[in-house]
Amino acid sequence: MTESSTPAPRTVLDVRGLTVQLPEGADRRYAVEDVSLTVGAGEIVCIVGESGSGKSVTAFTVMGLLPKQQLKPVAGQILFEGDDLLTKAPAELRAMRGERLSMIFQEPMTALNPVMTVGDQIGEVLDIHTSLDRGEREQRVLEIMDLVRLPDPKAMLNAYPHQLSGGQRQRIMIACALVLDPALLIADEPTTALDVTTQAQILKLIKEMQERRGTGVLFITHDFGVVADIADRVVVMQRGHVVESGTADEILRRPTHPYTRMLIGSVPSLHPPAREPLHHAQVALETRGLGKTYGGGGFFRKDRTVKAATDVNLVVRKGETLGIVGESGSGKSTVARCVVRLIDPTEGEIYLHDAEVAKLSASLLRKHRKRVQIVFQDPYRSLNPRQTVGESIVEGPMNFGVSRADALAKARELMNLVGLEPDAVDRYPHQFSGGQRQRICIARALAMEPDVLIADEAVSALDVSVQAQVLELLDDVRKKFNLAVLFITHDLRVAAQICDRIMVMHKGKVVEEGSTAEVFANPREDYTKALFDAAPGRGYQFGGVQAAE
């Protein structure tokens, strides 16, 4: 399988025909079936797949971390440096974990112990596997912290996880994983919870550590951009099977399996398509000097204040999509929530056509609620699980006096419009997939016949192939109803594809705005440039399967 020009490196991990059984009553019999892959020393192998592909199950099986009652490996071998891990006793495995093979997880906050200093947590790994005295131990901890580029390791030794940033916490995790120089590092979506600029740094760090120490890395991800940046070889999984594997270049530039081609084809390109400017369309939404400050009103003492957003001026015309891009904490969601009046802005004005709604009381605001609708990020929490989806869709129109029968007829029509069976109005949310739920949320928003639609990270939680379809739907309804769309996202690729204009936010302020093509071609501000540089997989032109020049 290895067709790289360099001779094949020593194999660290060799998974052969691994099959893991699911408990009865699951949607399929095996979580993974007949999975084979190898990881060589000093090599990064990415397992890519959508949710439910079995990529994490594979990783957890190698680590011996499967919940024993539910998931049982029933066939195959996991050869780690020649030994079959599946036949090892739990005590033997425990001794190997941490020392010979180690793992980093997606969410560094939950993977670290919140009541232990980070120095002690790294030290604990050493305590379990070595018999160093205190001085040596601290020395090793400081060395590894320095190596993962944590600023001022001496001071940070006594910090608790909550005192660190997300990126720093992930560095601590990596330090824990690498302090004993394992032969294999398993990384399960280690950068998914991080901002792009942090992600770029962590990816660089993993690559650097792996090169320097000759560690084999099994890297689980759903993001082809990350694959492009980091992988030597790629294994593509779908519903528990390996559908294709090969070198990164082969898979990314010349995928052969239709599923791989579809996946790579669904990754939005970083190059925005040409769009007609809409200077003369009617303005549907405008904010002037919009700001939101949290805290402040302490009764006995002055509270600390946080400026979540300051002086945001935006204009969205009918039929236009304005994107707000930024990292977490940039204030982009605050702006969206102020516009919908889920939170009350502390400064500035919001105009819906000509009506100013920023300071309206709840009762006066009521009739304006119709005009702005929002689609949220998490499809699993945006619908009340206890009522049918039809019930959720008709709720809004019925609040405005539409009869139940009329509202239901409309709901069925809208279900059809968003690509679902009209009869599905009688089902409950748990009977739909994430992408289908997001369609239902769009139908619910459209039921109000709004002028402005806000999509707050509406496609961020979806798999890339589903994401592409929901984006298409959003664009279709924008055209069909001539909607003004405010599209909040952290994903530059998505923004490039759907937005006419974009605004870049950083620390509550708008740092740059302009037409999408213009901003992507010539970012003016340093922050925008840094953000674009950090976007994973810049070198590859996804979307079309063809290679970039």
Added chain:
Amino acid sequence: MTDQTTSAGSRRLSGPWSLLAGHPIGIVGAIVLIVVVLAAVLAPLLWTSDPIALNPVNRLKHPSELFWLGTDMYGRDVWSRVVYGARVSLTVGVSAAALSVVLGLVIGMVAGYFRWLDGVVMRVMDGLMAIPGILLAIALVSLSGASIVTVIIAITIPEIPRVVRLVRSVVLSVREEPYVEAAISVATPVTKILRKHILPNTIPPLIVQATYVCASAMLTESFLSFLGAGTPPEVPSWGNMMAEGRLFFPLAPWIVLFPGVALAMTILAVNVLGDALRDKLDPKLARRL
């Protein structure tokens, strides 16, 4: 998709018993409780003689065919009195649970949803929690005389803050859910949001909480009756039976023993049932309480 539909449907159909499936101790608790409830409801059919009629001729008789559980120092039949006592205990337990849950639910929803009321309401609740239930009961009884209603009120008041805290914590987390925000953004009135989107989430933990309130209310009632500050002496309750009988314990231990066993069994059954429901309805609650 179809098999998901059917499994969800069957869970809805098979009713409360499915909640206890796979929890044998919970089922035992439920059965014991059903027996106690039946005894209370059917008490007039079950008692062998008038539970309050004095009959000095038969005083301090051993358990026998005629007097199944013996008689007390005034010749009253212990079996009849124990059966009658179930009525008092269950009335107090169920009423206190229902009252504190209903009042606590309303107050908790208001405190959790309207942030500006939260501070005031919760400080009042803290104040209520600081009142010892027994002292409040004794004070109320000395003010308004001993009666079952007084006992219920005295037990309910200190339980309310616990329910309020529970409901408030659920409301606080649910009101941040996107589906509640979606309801706000389609201009759904606050009362409807509370009723349709938030209230259903509070029910599972409340059912569990209600069983605990019920058990502790029955215990408190017995305790108060034992002290003479609870159910009036002419009404047979497990608590005052034990109080009256304790002087004769060396002579006639059955006067204390049988109401004591009845009380212990009932409370154990309610608690076990509560635990079983908690495990089924809300595994996380185990750690929260």
